[in-house]
Amino acid sequence: MERIYQYIVDRENESSNLEKIAVTTAEIAEALQIQRSNVSKDLNQLVREGRLLKLDGRPVGYTLAATIHNVQEKYVPSYKESRQPREKRKPQRISQFLPANDIFARIIGMNGSMKNAGEQAKAAILYPPRGLNCLITGPTGSGKTFFAHAMFQFAKANQVIAEDKEMIVFNCADYANNPELLMSHLFGYVKGAFTGADAEKLGVIDQADGSMLFLDEIHRLPPEGQEMIFYFMDHGSYSRLGETGKNHFADVRIVGATTEDPNSALLDTFVRRIPINIQMPSFEKRPANEKLDLVKIMVSHEASRIQRTISLTEDVVKALIGSVSFGNIGQLKSNVQLVCARGFLNHMHQSQIDITLEDVPEGIRSGLIMLANKREILMELSHSLEPKIVIQPNEDILNIQSDSYELPYNLYDIIGDKAALLKADGVDQEAINHFISTDINVHLKSFYKDHGFSFHADNKLSEFVDQKIIELTNRIYTIVRNRLNYDFQQNFVYAMSLHISSFLKKIQLGETRHTNDNIREMVADYPEEFKVAQEIRQFIGESFNVAIPESEEYYLAVLLVSLKNSSAEGKIGVVVAAHGNSTATSMVDVVKQLLGVEQVAAVDMPLDMPPKIALEKMKQAVLMVNEGSGVLLLVDMGSLVTFNAEIQRETGVFVRTIDMVTTPIVLEAVRKASVLGTSLKELYESLENFRGYSRLEEFPHSGVQPHLPRGILAICASGEGTAEQIKGIIQHTLDKKNITDIEILTLSVLDLKEKVPQIQKKYELIATTGVIDPKLPVPFISLENFMTQDTDELIDRLLTGNQLLSETVELNQEQTKQVCIEFLENNYTFLNPKKMIEPLWKFTADVMNSSHIPSEEKGFRINFLLHAAGLLERVLLNQPLTTNEEEIHWLQENEDYEQLHVHVLSLGRTLNLTIPLAEEYYLLTMIHRQVKEKV
Numbered sequence: 001m002e003r004i005y006q007y008i009v010d011r012e013n014e015s016s017n018l019e020k021i022a023v024t025t026a027e028i029a030e031a032l033q034i035q036r037s038n039v040s041k042d043l044n045q046l047v048r049e050g051r052l053l054k055l056d057g058r059p060v061g062y063t064l065a066a067t068i069h070n071v072q073e074k075y076v077p078s079y080k081e082s083r084q085p086r087e088k089r090k091p092q093r094i095s096q097f098l099p100a101n102d103i104f105a106r107i108i109g110m111n112g113s114m115k116n117a118g119e120q121a122k123a124a125i126l127y128p129p130r131g132l133n134c135l136i137t138g139p140t141g142s143g144k145t146f147f148a149h150a151m152f153q154f155a156k157a158n159q160v161i162a163e164d165k166e167m168i169v170f171n172c173a174d175y176a177n178n179p180e181l182l183m184s185h186l187f188g189y190v191k192g193a194f195t196g197a198d199a200e201k202l203g204v205i206d207q208a209d210g211s212m213l214f215l216d217e218i219h220r221l222p223p224e225g226q227e228m229i230f231y232f233m234d235h236g237s238y239s240r241l242g243e244t245g246k247n248h249f250a251d252v253r254i255v256g257a258t259t260e261d262p263n264s265a266l267l268d269t270f271v272r273r274i275p276i277n278i279q280m281p282s283f284e285k286r287p288a289n290e291k292l293d294l295v296k297i298m299v300s301h302e303a304s305r306i307q308r309t310i311s312l313t314e315d316v317v318k319a320l321i322g323s324v325s326f327g328n329i330g331q332l333k334s335n336v337q338l339v340c341a342r343g344f345l346n347h348m349h350q351s352q353i354d355i356t357l358e359d360v361p362e363g364i365r366s367g368l369i370m371l372a373n374k375r376e377i378l379m380e381l382s383h384s385l386e387p388k389i390v391i392q393p394n395e396d397i398l399n400i401q402s403d404s405y406e407l408p409y410n411l412y413d414i415i416g417d418k419a420a421l422l423k424a425d426g427v428d429q430e431a432i433n434h435f436i437s438t439d440i441n442v443h444l445k446s447f448y449k450d451h452g453f454s455f456h457a458d459n460k461l462s463e464f465v466d467q468k469i470i471e472l473t474n475r476i477y478t479i480v481r482n483r484l485n486y487d488f489q490q491n492f493v494y495a496m497s498l499h500i501s502s503f504l505k506k507i508q509l510g511e512t513r514h515t516n517d518n519i520r521e522m523v524a525d526y527p528e529e530f531k532v533a534q535e536i537r538q539f540i541g542e543s544f545n546v547a548i549p550e551s552e553e554y555y556l557a558v559l560l561v562s563l564k565n566s567s568a569e570g571k572i573g574v575v576v577a578a579h580g581n582s583t584a585t586s587m588v589d590v591v592k593q594l595l596g597v598e599q600v601a602a603v604d605m606p607l608d609m610p611p612k613i614a615l616e617k618m619k620q621a622v623l624m625v626n627e628g629s630g631v632l633l634l635v636d637m638g639s640l641v642t643f644n645a646e647i648q649r650e651t652g653v654f655v656r657t658i659d660m661v662t663t664p665i666v667l668e669a670v671r672k673a674s675v676l677g678t679s680l681k682e683l684y685e686s687l688e689n690f691r692g693y694s695r696l697e698e699f700p701h702s703g704v705q706p707h708l709p710r711g712i713l714a715i716c717a718s719g720e721g722t723a724e725q726i727k728g729i730i731q732h733t734l735d736k737k738n739i740t741d742i743e744i745l746t747l748s749v750l751d752l753k754e755k756v757p758q759i760q761k762k763y764e765l766i767a768t769t770g771v772i773d774p775k776l777p778v779p780f781i782s783l784e785n786f787m788t789q790d791t792d793e794l795i796d797r798l799l800t801g802n803q804l805l806s807e808t809v810e811l812n813q814e815q816t817k818q819v820c821i822e823f824l825e826n827n828y829t830f831l832n833p834k835k836m837i838e839p840l841w842k843f844t845a846d847v848m849n850s851s852h853i854p855s856e857e858k859g860f861r862i863n864f865l866l867h868a869a870g871l872l873e874r875v876l877l878n879q880p881l882t883t884n885e886e887e888i889h890w891l892q893e894n895e896d897y898e899q900l901h902v903h904v905l906s907l908g909r910t911l912n913l914t915i916p917l918a919e920e921y922y923l924l925t926m927i928h929r930q931v932k933e934k935v
Contacts, residue, residue: 001042001045003032003034004028004032004034004039004042004043004046007023007031007032008023008052008062008063008064009064012063012064022055022063023062023063024060024061024062025040025059025062026059028043043062046062047062048116050065050116051064051065052064052065053065053120055123055132055275055276061275063123065119065123103150103153103154103157104118104121104122107147107150108290108294108297109281109286109290112287112289112290113281113285113286113287113290114280114281117147117278117279117280117281120134120276120278121134121147121150121151121154122154123276124151124253124255124276124278125151125160125253126158126160130251130253131155131160131253132275132276133233133254133255133256133275134254134255134256134275134278135218135255135256135257135262135271135274135276135278136256136258136278136280137258137259137260137261137262137277137278137279137280138259138280138281139259139280139328140259140327140328140330141283141327141328141329141330142280142281142282142283142330143280143328143329144257144280145214145257146329147278148167148212148214148255149167151212152167152212152214155212155253161211162210162211165210165211165212167214168204168208168211168214169214169216170185170186170204170213170214170215170216171216172216172217172218172220172221172225173217179225179228180194180241182221182222182225182228183225183228184203184241185203186204186205186225186228186229187206187228187239187240187241187248188202188205188206188240188241189203189241189242190240190242190243191242194241194242197242203240205232205238205252206248206250208250208252209250209251209252210251210252211252211253213252213254213255214255214256214257215229215254215255216256216257217257217258217259218256218257218258219258219259219260219262219265219266226266226267226269227267227269229254230267230269232250232252233254234273236249236250238250254274262274262277282328283324283328283331283332284324287380288321288377288380288381288384289380289384291377291381292317292321292381292384292385294329295312295320295321295336296389298333298336298337299312299340299389299391300391300393302336302337303393303394304393304394305412306344306353306393306412307393307394308352309352309353309390310340310343310352310355310390311352311353311354311355311389311391312388312389313355313357313388314385314386314389315356316339316355316356316359317385317389318367318368318371318378318381318385319357319364319365319368320335320336320339320367321377321381322367322368322371323364323367324367325589335364338361338364338440339359339361339364340353340355341412341415341440342355342359342360342361342440343355343359344412345419345437345440346358346359346433348415348416415436415440418436419432419436422436465497465498465501466501468544469500469501470497472500472539472540472543472544473493473496473497473500474493475539476496476539479532479539480532480536480560483528483531483532483535484529484532484560492563494594494595495559495563495595495671495674496559498667498668498671499556499671500540502668503548503552503555504544504546507546507547507548507549519555519558520554522561523554523557526557526560526561529560529561530553530554530557532557532560533553533554533556533557533560534553537553537556558675559675562674571599571627571629571673572599572627572629572630572631572632572673572678572679572680572683573600573601573622573625573626573627573629573630573632574600574625574632574634574666574669575601575602575618575621575622575625575631575632575633575634576588576600576602576603576635576661577602577603577614577617577618577621577633577634577635577636577640578603578604578605578635578636578640579605579606579607579636579637580604580605580607581604582604583604583636584602584603584604584605585602585604587602587661587662587666588600588602588666589602590663590666590667591663591670594667595667595674597670597674599670599673600625600666600670601624602621603617603618605617614639614640614643615643615646615647618633618640619647619651622651622653623651626651626653630653630654630655630656630679630680631653631654631655632657632658632669632673632680632683632684632687633647633655633656633658634658634665634666635661636659636661637660640659641659643657644656644657654680656680656681656683656684658684658687658688665687668687668690669683669687672686672687708762709742709762709763710742710743710766711742711744711759711763711764711766712730712742712743712744712745712765712767712768712769713745713746713747713756713765713767713768713769713770714726714727714730714744714745714747714768714769715748715749715768715769715770715774716746716749716770716863716867717748717749717750717771717867717922717925717926718748718867718881718922719747719748720746720881721866721867721871721881721922722770722783722863722866722867723746723747723748723770724746725823725827725828726786727744728827729791729827730744730791731744733791734795736792737792739795742766743763745759747759749772749926749929750925752772756774756776766778766779766798767779767780767781767798769781769782769786770783771783771863771867772929779798781794782859783859783863783866784859784862787819787822787823787862817837817841820833820837820840820862821833821834821837823866824836824837824866824869828869828870828873830876831873831876833869836869836872840868840872841865843868843903843906843907844861844864844865844868846906847864847900847923847927848860848861848864850899850900850903851899851900851927851930852931853927853930853931860926860930863926864926864927867922867926868907871915871919871923872913874919875913875914875916876913880919881918881919882918883918883921887921888917888918888921890921891917891924896924896927896928897920900924901920904920904923
């Protein structure tokens with residue numbers, strides 16, 4: 001390992017150009033004659049020890065960590081020079097980069113879990129000549145935005161970026177589905193680039209010139225957007241929207257952030273242009289001392305805001321640390337703000353805010369239980385955690401101004417002002433505390449939700465519910481809020497998502513439920529909610545192409561009423577009991593985070609706990625959650641199943657028990673227990689038939705036919721000729737009958753194989769017609785039958801399910817000509833059918849004869865003649881069909897083209913018209929398909 005390290009040191013000292021500073025595994029293995037696997041292992045160990053830095057890319061490069069802090073004077077090409085041939089570059093010298101103000105040294109974990117991230121960040125900032133583009137990865141709330149701002153402050157402190165510059169932040173999610181809008185915001189646009197572009201506008205690249213551009217949620221960039229960015233990374237040049245040449249230049253350091261795996265969420269070509277990937281650790285993976293320091297620094301921020309000393313008991317600190325599940329540091333910050341705000345409210349008139357466990361909300365207090373099962377962390381905390389922590393205001397803390405989770409207002413001023421107003425109105429202190437506690441929750445939850453931080457919701461919800469359902473429910477929330485003028489509970493999206501997912505699953509399994517009289521009577525008192533529920537049912541059905549039973553309208557209406565932002569008395573309590581140290585607690589914790597409810601309790605039963613003690617714990621839990629409507633027990637197995645009667649006898653609370661508990665069952669039970677008017681008996685029976693939540697990818701295989709719009713498919717050679725005429729005839733009949741739910745679709749015979757499956761996914765085809773039978777399980781009406789039968793009668797038979805006239809009507813030559821004339825008279829404008837029928841008949845006969853198609857093939861004769869008539873009309877209107885170069889090449893190289901071309905030229909001379917190659921292409925494909933079918 002030391003030989004490898006010394007080799008890199010020597011290479012650094014020998015190098016006269018910093019471009020050669022990165023050394024690869026292959027180079028070392030060849031130079032030192034060591035196996036590549038051993039070299040790779042030792043290099044990674046040196047990186048872990050902080051002696052080397054690992055640069056992402058292909059191949060991976062390694063450089064001395066010390067080099068970045070103490071860069072000797074070496075030749076470094078400037079940005080503009082780097083785009084010139086080496087021989088034309090002018091020498092340039094730079095001074096040593098010695099960090100005068102290392103902001104990273106003050107970030108928690110910089111000597112621990114964040115050490116490698118800090119070294120990489122310094123390398124990205126200080127690496128000559130313009131630094132390195134980098135990507136910050138890590139879970140939601142792990143501090144990616146905070147760290148990016150720290151990088152920017154470090155760059156300014158070390159004079160890499162000018163003091164007067166600002167970091168430009170750009171959220172890629174805002175433009176995920178609109179590449180043109182993305183380009184205009186990134187690079188700007190010129191006057192006249194689009195409607196409304198009355199003046200030139202600079203983009204964020206212009207604003208970030210000489211500074212840093214932070215691309216948040218970079219994985220949301222569409223491929224076109226990634227290509228725009230990596231072209232700029234490569235060349236430093238760009239064009240504004242509406243310009244043709246890349247005639248603008250900018251010197252921009254790019255830092256991206258993502259919660260996704262870059263190798264799966266970003267283009268390979270994009271990832272290769274970002275040499276440094278900084279991984280932020282999750283809160284769970286940080287050591288206990290760092291977690292404690294994070295709590296202290298966040299409380300210090302709050303103490304400075306209110307200019308008072310804040311103290312926290314040992315249990316409060318443990319509850320805060322244990323309450324962080326998947327929201328990481330962002331969730332911790334939210335919980336600290338909530339606890340401090342509650343503490344301020346309860347001790348507003350005291351000089352010191354002494355926060356005890358009584359000031360901590362129930363959801364955060366449960367963190368104590370979660371932490372109790374993590375003995376290693378508790379042992380670590382015991383070495384540094386005191387019985388009481390006292391935080392003074394204005395302590396020397398790291399303060400990076402642009403923290404993405406920084407409230408834009410002073411929550412404590414809001415609390416103080418509202419408390420004073422309520423007191424002046426004569427409201428007692430208990431009521432004041434109740435009102436403002438609710439207000440604190442609303443302020444904090446809405447703020448974090450608005451800033452895209454969803455640790456209370458979507459991250460966990462998506463484990464149970466398809467993301468499409470969550471997105472649909474968010475749209476439903478907007479609809480409902482506009483229709484009904486009252487506020488909903490914070491858990492609206494989660495409760496509604498679970499409800500929709502549950503009944504979609506039942507529909508997939510072919511199960512239906514009937515509305516009982518109790519539900520109908522209840523809904524009768526809420527006509528507005530019922531009206532909105534009808535809209536929701538229709539919206540869900542259209543969104544998922546599934547028929548939703550009308551009975552669901554009543555259940556949706558009851559759910560809407562139940563989700564009003566008002567306290568519902570007498571809800572059913574739920575107790576979850578399971579074997580294991582934290583099995584029940586874990587399930588209940590998920591439910592509380594998603595649904596924000598309190599009428600659910602957990603009883604953990606370690607395997608060594610006697611059944612008598614477990615019974616006592618369950619009785620206490622039942623009494624705690626009982627609100628007068630009974631309690632549902634959800635248990636896993638063993639003795640817990642048998643406690644039902646004894647608990648009911650000793651507590652006087654009516655209880656029912658369901659065994660084999662799972663997290664989805666707990667979710668469904670608690671959600672339904674909160675619904676207005678639900679009885680314990682109805683809840684118990686509904687859960688006995690619970691089948692889990694729906695995953696939408698299973699829908700096509702459920703055996704249930706989705707409710708699709710009906711369609712009739714008309715087929716011709718091009719999809720634009722005869723098929724369009726058929727469409728017009730059928731549409732006229734449908735309009736006469738006032739039928740609006742059938743769509744007439746046209747398709748070329750060339751696209752049958754590719755496009756029919758797509759059509760079948762979107763439409764319920766009831767018939768096909770045209771020049772060819774596509775062999776679908778619906779009636780086919782041949783073109784000659786379509787022309788000889790009454791269209792009104794055809795449509796009536798299709799809609800009523802009566803048998804169609806499948807036998808071909810036998811016509812002699814004159815009758816066939818007459819049928820064609822009538823069709824042309826009704827559907828073409830410029831042709832004179834009576835004069836054109838003879839040249840078209842002769843042309844068709846000549847083609848059939850030379851192609852060896854028997855004259856008795858009347859179906860082909862009619863198809864071909866009508867297509868040729870459409871050809872002439874299109875030529876007269878100068879609207880010929882189009883083809884691509886490949887199709888024209890196929891036509892001209894085909895051995896049958898020459899004889900067809902002779903007949904086409906003859907028809908053209910007769911009528912004094914020039915027929916385009918594209919039209920000949922479709923004629924030849926018709927001939928080939930007929931010959932192929934007969935063979």
